Amino acid sequence: MNFLLDTHIWFWLVADPVKAGERTLRESRNKENELWLSPISTWEILTLNTKGKIRLKQNPRDWLATATAGMREAFLTQEIALAARELPLHQDPADGMLAATAKILDLILVTADEKLLGFGEIRTLANR
Numbered sequence: 001m002n003f004l005l006d007t008h009i010w011f012w013l014v015a016d017p018v019k020a021g022e023r024t025l026r027e028s029r030n031k032e033n034e035l036w037l038s039p040i041s042t043w044e045i046l047t048l049n050t051k052g053k054i055r056l057k058q059n060p061r062d063w064l065a066t067a068t069a070g071m072r073e074a075f076l077t078q079e080i081a082l083a084a085r086e087l088p089l090h091q092d093p094a095d096g097m098l099a100a101t102a103k104i105l106d107l108i109l110v111t112a113d114e115k116l117l118g119f120g121e122i123r124t125l126a127n128r
Contacts, residue, residue, distance in 0.1 A: 002034045003027060004074060004102045006111035007041040007094070009127060011054065013065045024110055036072045036107055040097045048078040074101050091115060 003014070005028075012019040013028055020028070027033055030080060056063040076097070083100035084093070095116060102109040102122045109116060112127035113125045 001027070001032075002036060002107045003110050003125065004036045004038065004098065004105070004107040005041065005071075006098060006109060006113060006116070007044040008112060009110045010037060010067070011040055012127075015054075015057070021112075024125070024127045027110070027125065033071070034072055036074045036105070037068060038074045038098055038101050039076055040094050040101075042068075044094055052109070074107070075107055076101075077104070080104050087119075087121060087128070089119065092100060117119075 006124065009020065009024060013024075017025060018117065028035060045054070045056075045067075046060055046064075049056045049060060058066065068117055080097065080100045083104050084096040087099055087103070089096045089099060091094065098109060099116060099119060099122050102124075108123045108125050110125045111117060116122070117124050117126050
């Protein structure tokens with residue numbers, strides 16, 4: 001299966017795997033699955049680090065190289081940007097971009113965000 005990691009899931013898998021659910025850990029370690037990341041998640045992590053809300057254990061460039069190893073990059077496209085504006089999500093714009101990426105690229109969004117889990121237009125995997 002092809003999974004798009006929500007920002008918090010990616011960060012937990014890298015920095016604190018105990019926060020990731022048992023199924024999330026199992027699916028992320030399954031070599032038959034592909035893990036995808038959006039540049040939106042990179043932007044969110046780097047922004048949180050700059051604001052002091054999280055603390056990366058390496059400089060951002062080195063952390064990013066380590067944290068993205070073996071993952072596929074989900075490119076942002078005009079189609080994804082348009083879909084993000086058309087989705088009926090009224091919260092964080094980054095969530096809209098991630099949901100649109102999952103929808104357009106036919107990926108399963110791994111998240112703990114209840115708003116995204118209850119959003120019927122995309123496939124999701126709950127962090128459990």
